[in-house]
Amino acid sequence: MEKITVADARKVEAIGKQVLLQGWVRTRRDSKGGFSFIELNDGSCQGNVQIVAPGELANYESEIKKIPTGASIAVEGEVKASPAKGQPTEVQATSVRVLGGADSETYPLQKKGHSYEFLRTIAHLRPRTNTFGAIARLRNQVCKSIHDFFQEQGFLYIHTPIITASDCEGAGELFRVSTIDPEKPARTETGAIDYTKDFFHKPAFLTVSGQLQVESFACSMGKVYTFGPTFRAENSNTPRHLAEFWMIEPEMAFYELTDNMDLAEAFLKRIIKDALERCDEDLRFFQERVDKEVFTRLKTVLEKPFLRVSYTEAVDILLKSGQTWEFPVAWGNDLQSEHERFLTEKHFKNPVILYNYPRTLKPFYMKVNDDGRTVRAMDVLVPGVGEIIGGSQREERLDVVESRMKEQGLNPEGYQWYLDLRRYGTVPHAGFGLGLERTILFLSGMANIRDVIPFPRTPGSAEF
Numbered sequence: 001m002e003k004i005t006v007a008d009a010r011k012v013e014a015i016g017k018q019v020l021l022q023g024w025v026r027t028r029r030d031s032k033g034g035f036s037f038i039e040l041n042d043g044s045c046q047g048n049v050q051i052v053a054p055g056e057l058a059n060y061e062s063e064i065k066k067i068p069t070g071a072s073i074a075v076e077g078e079v080k081a082s083p084a085k086g087q088p089t090e091v092q093a094t095s096v097r098v099l100g101g102a103d104s105e106t107y108p109l110q111k112k113g114h115s116y117e118f119l120r121t122i123a124h125l126r127p128r129t130n131t132f133g134a135i136a137r138l139r140n141q142v143c144k145s146i147h148d149f150f151q152e153q154g155f156l157y158i159h160t161p162i163i164t165a166s167d168c169e170g171a172g173e174l175f176r177v178s179t180i181d182p183e184k185p186a187r188t189e190t191g192a193i194d195y196t197k198d199f200f201h202k203p204a205f206l207t208v209s210g211q212l213q214v215e216s217f218a219c220s221m222g223k224v225y226t227f228g229p230t231f232r233a234e235n236s237n238t239p240r241h242l243a244e245f246w247m248i249e250p251e252m253a254f255y256e257l258t259d260n261m262d263l264a265e266a267f268l269k270r271i272i273k274d275a276l277e278r279c280d281e282d283l284r285f286f287q288e289r290v291d292k293e294v295f296t297r298l299k300t301v302l303e304k305p306f307l308r309v310s311y312t313e314a315v316d317i318l319l320k321s322g323q324t325w326e327f328p329v330a331w332g333n334d335l336q337s338e339h340e341r342f343l344t345e346k347h348f349k350n351p352v353i354l355y356n357y358p359r360t361l362k363p364f365y366m367k368v369n370d371d372g373r374t375v376r377a378m379d380v381l382v383p384g385v386g387e388i389i390g391g392s393q394r395e396e397r398l399d400v401v402e403s404r405m406k407e408q409g410l411n412p413e414g415y416q417w418y419l420d421l422r423r424y425g426t427v428p429h430a431g432f433g434l435g436l437e438r439t440i441l442f443l444s445g446m447a448n449i450r451d452v453i454p455f456p457r458t459p460g461s462a463e464f
């Protein structure tokens with residue numbers, strides 16, 4: 001008796017094996033011939049395996065005939081070639097044991113399809129649906145590809161802190177980490193809250209990015225990456241923003257902006273290629289049920305070189321496009337999702353890397369170009385999502401980075417350790433951040449970022 005997964009039981013190689021299978025019942029029906037068909041799933045793949053439970057089994061009338069959707073069972077039996085269409089194998093059961101029942105009056109996942117909105121209210125059970133099982137497997141594969149890609153190229157995986165006292169973006173979208181009692185906080189003589197009495201003896205926050213810290217390892221080990229959760233208290237109720245999301249941030253010494261672009265393109269292509277090769281069944285599910293463009297989009301992005309267009313050129317294109325915009329287009333304005341999606345989906349119909357943004361739009365750590373007006377920033381835009389990567393060549397000149405901090409109202413005193421990287425052995429370096437959930441949106445065609453992370457955290461919602 002071999003304990004196997006549904007995925008393995010569905011393969012022809014399993015035919016003839018005596019096996020033990022354990023999982024959750026998707027459906028069960030009686031057949032005229034006096035036996036039951038059970039569709040069993042254990043999360044190992046999109047498909048179910050069909051269990052044929054004969055009427056002769058001792059618990060057939062008392063238990064098997066009453067097994068409801070959602071129950072957990074253990075099945076012993078032999079894998080056989082299936083006479084039915086669409087499934088290579090089935091399992092002829094010699095024993096079916098019910099591990100846990102599921103009250104069909106209250107079990108929320110009955111056979112009918114449910115809206116994604118409803119499924120968010122039962123996020124603890126939604127991984128038992130086809131869609132969320134597929135998302136979980138796809139996320140897993142993408143994470144594996146991320147590590148494979150960097151490890152094969154000699155990058156070191158660095159763990160950057162989750163709690164930090166520096167605000168990487170200077171955008172003030174920070175969650176405070178504090179043990180101060182909000183009812184009776186310690187106060188200074190002037191009546192302000194006294195953070196020197198707080199846990200870290202100063203204000204502390206959840207990180208918005210591991211970049212600043214990972215730069216210190218790039219500027220000693222060469223090629224590194226960090227990959228972890230990041231937190232943004234931005235009140236953006238959009239289908240593309242979460243308050244807690246996962247970000248992959250490579251950082252490379254001796255890389256300039258074009259090297260950074262080359263890496264970002266190769267990295268995204270590797271993720272797509274692996275997903276096409278290793279998540280075929282799940283991608284076919286998304287193609288059929290979620291977004292008819294999945295395969296065309298992925299194959300186009302894989303095959304075409306990413307276009308490289310300066311911010312200034314992009315603004316010209318948008319101004320000449322004849323479109324009406326919700327947010328006005330002008331040199332110096334930030335590009336909004338509507339502009340980014342127009343460029344990648346309508347105008348170029350291709351992934352686009354926009355670069356050289358106005359210095360006023362971008363954080364202090366981006367390298368200032370010789371024109372003085374722009375910085376070596378790059379955003380990668382892809383059809384279906386818009387911005388998926390943000391990155392830059394970093395400013396390696398001590399005096400420039402210091403004056404950029406002041407220009408943005410930041411006190412260089414708080415960043416002495418970061419400035420030391422420019423003080424001692426400074427080198428050109430560059431890096432970027434890829435949002436994991438935006439990547440899953442892109443691969444799956446799912447419309448809402450809340451549906452591609454196990455337990456979404458958004459303004460007003462931190463359930464489960």
Ligand code: ATP
Pocket residue numbers: 232234240241242243245247387388389390391433434435436437438449
């Ligand atoms: P946006 O303009 O879409 O808010 P951003 O410019 O704030 O993005 P960066 O700070 O450059 O984004 O972060 C790098 C990447 O992290 C983005 O390209 C995106 O893929 C992802 N990302 C950023 N903010 C979020 C968020 N709130 N939820 C999910 N992913 C995000």
Ligand code: MN
Pocket residue numbers: 234
């Ligand atoms: Mn943002």
